[in-house]
Amino acid sequence: MKRSVTATIIMLAASLALSVSMACAETIKIGAILAMTGPASFLGAPEARTLEMLAEELNAKGGIGGNKIELIIKDSGGNPEKAISFAKQLIEEEKVFAIIGPSTSGETLKIKQICEDGKTILLSCAAAEQIVNPVAKYVFKTPQKDSQVVQAIFETMKANKISKIAVLASNTGFGQAGKGQIEKQAPESGIQVLATEVYDSKATDLSAIVAKLAANKEIQAVINWSIEPAQAIVLKNARQAGWNVPIYQSHGFGNIKYVEAAGVAAEGVIFPAGRLLIADKLADKHPQKAVLVKYTKDYETKFKEEASTFGGHAYDAFKILCRGIEQAGANKEKVRDAIENMKGFVGTAGVFNFSPTDHNGLGQDSVTMLTVKGGNFVEYKK
Amino acid sequence: MTLELFSQYLLAGVTYGIIYAIVGIGFNIIYNTTGIINFAQGEFVMLGGMIAISMHQWLPLPLAIVAAVLLVMLIGALVEILFIRWLDRPSVLRMIIITIGISILVREAALHIWGEGVRSLPYFVGNEITTVRIMGARVSPQVLWVIGVCTVMVLALSLFFKYTLQGKKMQACAANRVAATLCGISTKNMVTLSFMLSAGIGALAGCVMSPITYSQYDIGTGLAIKGFTVAILGGLGSSMAAVAAGLLLGLIESFSVSVVPLAFQDAISISLLLAILFLRPHGLFGNKDAADLKEF
């Protein structure tokens, strides 16, 4: 009995202690909700590192218009309920200027409405189409849309006279969104999906499923849509099985680690991506060249690992926000308007042209087809 | 189904199966000497792969693997000494929670040491696309390495338990701890030894499978669950039965993809586990009367 009384007293005391309010600072607070740990950490971790690097760099230069940036990064571990809690915390308690992230589509969709209600700009680093369709006033996203990526793949396929394909997708939001887009666009593009298989994002061996697909001789090509390490296993198992159809990957393949993991099996894989991965191979006059080279070089020197397109999405989000603040000053509404009307912003994913109906701002030209040659990413040319 | 496809499934199943079996045997070794199910068993496999990869930066492959296995055995011993040894007849519930805690801690430590990325050892022979043909199926030579090394481990273990003094001592502990103590066997040291042994075989399995399945900080939990399924399926405590059960589970998993979507693969194997638990908790190959006499 006494024990339970103590317990209650402690509970009361603890809640009081928690209620002590924090002092507010004069700097511009930018929140970030990223899956730095957990199953989506391969997205969240480089994103978080990128943001830290950028904020440090910016503050060293004196901030934006004399205002320093305070970056508050919250690790959601990929849990939607945490993303929700953090979003509310950042908006109401920290009164952040804007939120960058979350890393995954599932989390973004759950806090979309919260940011809308809280009138706080959300710059998502997740891919799903529904984030910006229907358009929510305060919600933007920086990665290419799945529809554009799928379109790029289908165009390449048509050029290669491929019409019968199999789809392999991982069971995460990324994989499922891609699978949905493929199924939606296939009929319009005259592509026939003969088989669809979904594999676990933690799969360790997929030779059985690859064997099953390989047995179907009508399949001319495979789309392997995933953002997780398991996609490299598909490549290896397919090549080991002697299945030599062309393999198309999604933009989730945009991480050199996956090429390393798949080794020679990755050779010849075709996938659409932003130009970040071939930054140093771009022509000097390419508009993105300078931005891409600087980001990849900075990131690689600082963190001793190769930059990925995922970190690039956070880079774009941060830079777009900074540009907005530079243009409109530290006023949320004005910055939102500025972003919505921003044209010709050169980011890592492409050139952003936002509009009130397009909160992604990337055109079809932001996607380019890449392939793997000698363990490196190079532009794909027919 | 063509013969080629059949043998492809068969080999895939044997590969999964033998890995599950090794994890299952790891469970059994510890269970036999302590009556504890070590939920952190899968982490040993993860650590084996991860440490070998780090070691491979400085050491040639065989040495890196040896070093990794030895290190993981040391970690196994440490885990036992730090968390298990000094507990005085802990309840089953307490042990379950402690080993789950260890598993979480090891996993999180690995995340902060090695990061979130995937890594892998190079293929022992050839590269990612080298294949050999067996019964019409094409498999990576690494698959043969996995099957071979695991088979050798199983055989070596059974010889160890049958013919060496240490092995016999451990068997004595398994049969009757009090009697073993009375015969002058230090049961506590036997328990430490059992942790080292199961950590060692787990680590070795982690090394040979690394090129195929990759190593990542969070692969342990999934493997532990499969390994436990196998241990239960065969009947807790029996290593040979675990091998049979492991192969069975692996084959069921690989052949199941021909009928149901891959997304349900795990649900199927776990349902099988539940069915076994409900209908034959002493396992497919276990003896009911013997199981009834065990502690729970």
Added chain:
Amino acid sequence: MKRHLPLGLLVLAIIGVQLLTRATDTAFYLTPLTMTAYYSLVIVGLCLLMGYAGQISLGHAGFFAIGGYLSAMLTTKNLVPFKDNSLISLCDELGLLVHGQDMFGSAFTHVQPWAACGCAILVTIVVAYAIGIPVLKLKGHYLAMATLGFGIIVYRLALAFPLFGEADGISDVPGFPLLPGLSVSGDFSSRVSNYYLAWGMVALAMWLLVNLIHSRVGRALKAIHGAEGAANATGINTARYKLNTFVISAVLASVAGIFLTHYNGGIGPSEAGIMKSVRYVAIVAIGGMANLWGALTMGALLNIMSLRGMFGSYDDAVFGAILIVIMLFAPQGLLGISLSATFKRILRRGE
């Protein structure tokens, strides 16, 4: 009644915290506090099962997810394409459906939240009985593994079915209009009422459970925990008592899932994950197993710290470490030893 004193303190604390946040203009604390309340509901239910009936469950997140997912699915699935189905039109006539418009302005029909909630609870009860009957015959590791297996199956099914949104989970779950003027939703405007609703439910659950453990049934449960064979020979239908307790705690978890999903406006597969189940067990263990108030206190503390991101990237590691330390050094729970001893010492000095 002496045993209701902590309950009174709980109610005072609930009101006190709200008044305090109002006075200090920090109403935003109510959001994580509300979420914590629902998790606490799962935890006290699990505490009854683990601490009093002595049955471990490593699959309680599964029941939470059954409640949350079913309720979310039913209230977001557009039934317009099925409107000619006789079952659907029957439901419509019974007033179980809500007609409206979706984000794009097209017709949108979904199940009424009350009906969805009832359906989710019903399914939970059926599943809990179906799983509980065979599972509770098992003991020790087998029981742990079977419940863990159940949790994994729920998790896998949530991931496998497009109906449940696969890895994205379900978003845009509407509010749950409970009474006129009281709706379970995350709107900024209804925050205070939701806070009271959530903690009111916790207080109610605590009242029910405290009564239960002090009743004939509670005594029987403790007896089962202590010596199951002897309890059975004393005339206690141990199987039925364990099963009923299992179902009660499953329903509490499910109700928590339903309400939190409507409050959050969505649910994701991580709510069904193994780590969540382990976390619930951890909190019960830290609270001292057979200590409802301890579990509630530790649950509230740790959950709110976790939801506010206080552990950063070490969230899981913190829970793992706490589990080990508590189980190694204080298997009676944190509050079980040190605090009660301290408290007794203080009391003695006072006398």
Added chain:
Amino acid sequence: MLLEIKNLSRRFGGLQAVSDASFSVRQGMIKAVIGPNGAGKTTLFNLISGTLLPSSGAIHFKGQPIHGLPPYRIARLGMARTYQNIKLYPGMTALENVMVGRHCRSRAGFISGMLSLPWTKKEENASRAAALELLALLDIADLAEVEATSLAFGQQRAVEFARALAMEPELLLLDEPAAGLNIYETAEVARLITKINEQGITVLLVEHDMSLVMDISHEIVVLSFGEKIAEGTPSEIQHNKEVIRIYLGEDDA
């Protein structure tokens, strides 16, 4: 006949623990089961109380077959038991332990318990009063609020006794009630058993203490290696050659 056992057998793997045993217990008597260690006495008790299922044979209680019934059903029919190695509920006071014995004589369920309905309180009070009365009968009323498993051995035995009596049984199975007790305590137990018996409760006991058995029982069954080798009054058993050879002879040696 209150209890009838017919051709009862139980095997554990290769071991025949109880083999084709038949005997019966009349209402109102004290009957003892004796036999050397490993004779299957405790197994017999576990079979009667339903903890173990018989391999073959039948058990009838109050004319009703009870083999195959779960222990709690048998308990509700009016059979209570104690254990050789006392089984009290840890973490509960002596009073609470005895109150558990009132379980089958009360009826508050989950819902009424959760809602704490007024009638359940009345029932609780009645249970408490009955339990206290029993503790007083066994001279341990002052230990009511002490945690049962922390009591001295003899006191624990008394609590277990009280718990069994709280069930208001018609048949009381006592598994070595005098084990571990000294001469005085044993005499006390003997007096107590007789007293309980005089209140109309039939007693079946397993006991090693020959003087106790011979003093209080009306009839004795002798088991050896699971088989019944003799049955009769104490004086008959004392003069049975077979018993002396197998049992007493061994005991004297």
